[in-house]
Amino acid sequence: MYFIQRTLPRTTLSLILFGLAAQPARAQDAEVATVTVTARKEPVVNKLDKTVYDVSNMARAANGTAQDVLQSTPGISVTSDGHIAVKGNAQVTVLVNGKPTAMMSGDERAVALQTMSGADIAGIEVITNPSAAYNANGGAIVNIVLKRNRKPGAHAQVKASAADHGLWNVGTSGDVTGKEISVHGNLAYRRDGTQKLRRSAVDWNNPLGGQAGTTVQSSEVFVRRKVDSAALGVDYALGDSDSLSLSAGYNGRRSHPLFDVLNEARDTAGQTIYHRISYGPNEQSDANASLSYSHQDNRSALKAMVQRSKTSGLIDKSYTDVYVEPVRASAYSHGATRSARVLKQATVDWSRATEHGQWGMGLDLQDEVNDLDNYQASVDRLTGAETQDPHTTNGYAVATSLSAVYLTDQIKRGTWEALLGGRFERMALRVSPAQGIMQTGHWQAFNPSLHIKHAASDNTDLTLTYRRSLQRPDARDLNPFTTYVDAQNLSRGNPGLKPQQLTSWEIGADAELGQLSGSAGAFYRTSRDTVADARSFADNVLVTSKQNGGQARSAGITGSLAWTPDAALRLGVDGGAYRVALSTPDLYGMVRQDGLSGYVNVSAAYNAGPDNVSLDAHGQSGGITPLGRHGASSSVNLSWKRQLSKTLSFTVNASDLFDGSKRSYRTDASTFRQAGFDHFVARRLYVGFVKKLE
Numbered sequence: 001m002y003f004i005q006r007t008l009p010r011t012t013l014s015l016i017l018f019g020l021a022a023q024p025a026r027a028q029d030a031e032v033a034t035v036t037v038t039a040r041k042e043p044v045v046n047k048l049d050k051t052v053y054d055v056s057n058m059a060r061a062a063n064g065t066a067q068d069v070l071q072s073t074p075g076i077s078v079t080s081d082g083h084i085a086v087k088g089n090a091q092v093t094v095l096v097n098g099k100p101t102a103m104m105s106g107d108e109r110a111v112a113l114q115t116m117s118g119a120d121i122a123g124i125e126v127i128t129n130p131s132a133a134y135n136a137n138g139g140a141i142v143n144i145v146l147k148r149n150r151k152p153g154a155h156a157q158v159k160a161s162a163a164d165h166g167l168w169n170v171g172t173s174g175d176v177t178g179k180e181i182s183v184h185g186n187l188a189y190r191r192d193g194t195q196k197l198r199r200s201a202v203d204w205n206n207p208l209g210g211q212a213g214t215t216v217q218s219s220e221v222f223v224r225r226k227v228d229s230a231a232l233g234v235d236y237a238l239g240d241s242d243s244l245s246l247s248a249g250y251n252g253r254r255s256h257p258l259f260d261v262l263n264e265a266r267d268t269a270g271q272t273i274y275h276r277i278s279y280g281p282n283e284q285s286d287a288n289a290s291l292s293y294s295h296q297d298n299r300s301a302l303k304a305m306v307q308r309s310k311t312s313g314l315i316d317k318s319y320t321d322v323y324v325e326p327v328r329a330s331a332y333s334h335g336a337t338r339s340a341r342v343l344k345q346a347t348v349d350w351s352r353a354t355e356h357g358q359w360g361m362g363l364d365l366q367d368e369v370n371d372l373d374n375y376q377a378s379v380d381r382l383t384g385a386e387t388q389d390p391h392t393t394n395g396y397a398v399a400t401s402l403s404a405v406y407l408t409d410q411i412k413r414g415t416w417e418a419l420l421g422g423r424f425e426r427m428a429l430r431v432s433p434a435q436g437i438m439q440t441g442h443w444q445a446f447n448p449s450l451h452i453k454h455a456a457s458d459n460t461d462l463t464l465t466y467r468r469s470l471q472r473p474d475a476r477d478l479n480p481f482t483t484y485v486d487a488q489n490l491s492r493g494n495p496g497l498k499p500q501q502l503t504s505w506e507i508g509a510d511a512e513l514g515q516l517s518g519s520a521g522a523f524y525r526t527s528r529d530t531v532a533d534a535r536s537f538a539d540n541v542l543v544t545s546k547q548n549g550g551q552a553r554s555a556g557i558t559g560s561l562a563w564t565p566d567a568a569l570r571l572g573v574d575g576g577a578y579r580v581a582l583s584t585p586d587l588y589g590m591v592r593q594d595g596l597s598g599y600v601n602v603s604a605a606y607n608a609g610p611d612n613v614s615l616d617a618h619g620q621s622g623g624i625t626p627l628g629r630h631g632a633s634s635s636v637n638l639s640w641k642r643q644l645s646k647t648l649s650f651t652v653n654a655s656d657l658f659d660g661s662k663r664s665y666r667t668d669a670s671t672f673r674q675a676g677f678d679h680f681v682a683r684r685l686y687v688g689f690v691k692k693l694e
Contacts, residue, residue: 043570044074044517044562046461046510048410048419049451050127051075056147059605059614059639061118062651063161063686066144067110069118071635072616074560074574075126076142077599079620079633080661080680082110084142087128087558088578088597089525091139091471091502097146100135100366102311102341103251103286106474111284115192115227115253117171119159119690122147128523129465129506132406132421132449133349135364138471138502148184149175153694161651161688165222167191174693182235190227196220197662200676207587207670213267223257241297248289256280259319271325278319286311300352306345313339317376332379334386340371341475357417360408370398370475373434394481395434396495400472402427419451427472431495433480439495445470460511463521467504473497477531477546494534494546501528508558518561523578527552532584532626533669550626551583556598568607575600584626587670597623610643619660628667628674634660635682647692656682 045052053073055061061069071078077085084092094104094113103112125143130136149155156174171188197220205212233247261276290307317335349362373395377386408421426444450466479493508521530550556578563571581594598621605614619634635656642650662679 046519048417048453048463049129049131049465050125050141050143053124053126054122055118055124056122057612058118059612059641059651060616060637060653061121062159062639062641062649062690063163063653063688064118064655065114066116066118066121067113068637068653068655069121069124070113070142070144071618072603072637073124073126074572074601074603075128075558076124077601077618077620078113079663080635080656080682081678082113085599086126086140086142087523088554088556088576088599089128089140089504091137093135093137093139093141095141095143098143099290099305099307100309100343100345101286101288102309102343102368103288105311105341105343105368106370106476108284108286108311108313108341111225111253112251112286114194115190115225115251117169117188117190117229119171120146120173120186129451129467129504130449130469131408131419131451131467132423132447133360133362133408135366135402135404135425136467136469138469138500147173150177150182152177156693157690158693159688159690161686163684163686165193165195165684167193167224167684169227169688180237183233184235185232186230188227188229190229191224192227193222193224195222195681197679197681198676200674202672202674204672211268213265215266216264217261219259219261221257221259223255225253225255227251227253242293242295245292245294246290249287251286253284255282257282273324275322275324276319277322278317280316281314282316283314284311285313298353300350303347303349305347307343308345309343311339311341313337315339330381332381333376334379335374335376335392337375338371338373341368343368357410357412360406360410362406364402364404364406366400366402368400368402370400372396372398372476372479374481391482396478396480397432398475398478399430399432400427400475402472415455417453417455419449421449421451423447423449423469425470427470427499429472429478431478431480433495436480439480441496441498443470443499445501456509459513460509463506463508463510465504465506469502470499471502472499473531473546482543490543492543492545497531497546498529498548500530500548502526515564516561518559520557520559522555522557524555525553534585547585549585552580554578554580570603570605572603573601580624582624582626586627591627593624595624595629597621612639612641612643614639625665625667627669628665630666631662631664631677633663634658636660647694649690651686651688651690653684653686653688655684655686659683 043054055069058069058072060072067078067082070076070084075087086092094109096104121144123145125145127141130141134141154176156172158172160170162168169188169190171186173186175182175184199218202215229251231249235243235245237243257280259278263274263276265272288307288309290305292303292305295302315337317337319333321331323330344367346365347362351358351360374392376392377388379386402425404423404425406421406423408419410419424446429441431439447468452464454462456462477493477497478495480495482490482492504523504525506521506523508519510519528551529548530552531546531548532550534545534547556576558576560574575598577596577598579594579596584591600619601616603616615638617636620632622632623630636658638654638657640652644650659681661682662677664677667674
């Protein structure tokens with residue numbers, strides 16, 4: 001069996017997250033009586049460097065997605081389009097079973113969370129200020145821990161659900177656990193979809209040449225996805241203290257959306273109105289595999305892991321322009337963007353118990369390659385001949401290598417507990433355009449971390465945490481070429497970007513008083529060399545690029561309160577308010593602005609015999625963005641789960657009852673003003689069941 005020592009958080013995390021097999025129990029003599037002790041798993045566990053939430057029985061998770069589960073987790077805010085914030089911090093790294101994967105990086109992460117089954121999730125770990133043992137990439141960490149059944153024997157379950165708009169999903173999972181080996185896997189298929197409504201109005205001007213114009217775009221589309229996924233894992237116990245684990249997974253997503261974008265453009269030359277119609281297809285596939293080894297005795301633990309993950313995508317950008325004013329022949333274009341991200345990682349973590357705590361050290365090696373290819377060409381409608389656009393047809397690769405070593409020391413003395421850490425990182429970045437000169441960059445830094453907890457009483461803990469870290473540039477921001485947005489607006493990356501530097505402080509208190517438990521805290525975060533937009537004009541066309549030079553500061557308070565008056569009822573509320581100050585470069589210099597923002601989450605769950613009813617409501621206020629603002633959004637979700645028998649349950653989920661996911665935005669820059677909204681309609685009614693086979 002596992003030996004998990006409370007003073008070994010890094011070891012405990014490794015053993016749980018990487019899902020190693022339980023060691024075989026030794027045979028007992030017939031004369032020896034055995035006693036089985038069971039205990040109810042705590043819904044929330046506060047540890048020195050993280051908070052763990054048990055979501056294995058969450059009613060909303062039964063038919064929902066990973067995004068639904070995260071949205072229902074205290075301290076986490078998720079917008080309908082998949083943007084995540086942890087206590088107001090929008091720089092969030094998402095791990096699955098403690099591992100980074102290619103699909104949880106970049107723009108693909110939102111779709112991955114929206115199509116990942118929530119029923120497969122056992123717990124959510126929220127790490128607001130990661131210790132030096134973690135590669136946080138500049139922000140907070142959300143770790144999704146998947147379910148694993150370690151009971152001996154064979155087990156399986158089948159689940160299915162259906163929703164309005166013709167959406168449905170079905171899946172099965174199972175495991176077989178013997179004396180030394182355990183095999184587990186799952187298969188699933190989803191017909192998913194999201195309705196998207198968008199509108200954008202841009203007033204642009206060239207302050208150097210005096211030209212000006214207006215562009216208005218509006219669209220409505222229902223993106224229907226077909227999603228298939230599979231995973232398989234094998235755990236083997238080499239002995240009483242050694243084990244191996246091998247796992248692999250695959251996800252495929254396909255959609256064929258019909259986009260009809262109405263464009264209305266006005267400038268000194270007159271007015272143009274046309275429909276831009278496109279059909280896709282869009283495709284994305286994810287594959288990952290990992291091998292890990294674990295050795296643990298009563299004093300020390302060693303964990304080694306190698307993994308490889310890849311995400312490939314195709315976005316077809318072919319379109320037809322149908323002109324309304326002035327009337328003229330339709331124009332055709334063939335275009336596509338292909339992308340591939342490959343992430344390779346090797347880690348070694350070692351820890352040893354000491355008289356007053358635990359030493360820990362580790363090595364983290366990561367190699368990530370992003371390949372992007374853009375193609376755009378006009379098509380002759382009579383002959384089908386294509387004329388390639390040299391400005392928007394390009395390709396490039398971004399290779400990032402990260403080497404890190406860390407050392408931690410956890411110390412316990414009386415009512416005090418401290419986790420000291422230091423992480424030395426070296427980053428190498430290489431941008432290789434298909435045509436042009438390769439650009440390289442190298443950075444290194446020593447980033448310390450500090451976690452202190454003081455037990456002020458039997459029911460009250462005081463905490464202090466600190467972390468400094470680097471955040472590497474997004475691969476798409478390093479694009480050295482031009483990307484077409486519309487006729488008056490082009491986008492271009494900057495291969496010379498360097499990492500952002502982030503620092504975070506937090507203080508807090510956790511307390512329990514009978515049926516009440518709560519927390520309160522305050523934070524202060526800073527960011528230097530922040531990546532911001534840089535705008536210019538070329539041939540009377542607005543070009544938006546990227547540059548370092550922005551700065552950000554935020555400070556605020558957070559709090560939570562949970563009340564469990566009896567075993568059947570649980571009520572909770574958490575929220576935060578914070579002030580953000582941004583300094584953003586614009587055409588005439590730095591623009592400084594500040595504003596207040598906040599969020600609130602309310603939850604209630606009631607168990608009455610075989611019935612479980614839960615409600616969660618979320619609200620996010622408006623806030624500032626670089627050179628602009630965004631509006632507020634909200635959602636209210638209701639779930640009912642009924643246990644029909646020991647092995648069969650029935651669930652109904654109603655999401656975003658009041659359709660509060662519409663979010664407005666506004667940008668005021670020296671070269672243009674933009675106002676609009678994005679509305680990802682999240683209102684759904686799901687009905688489903690789960691059948692266990694034991």
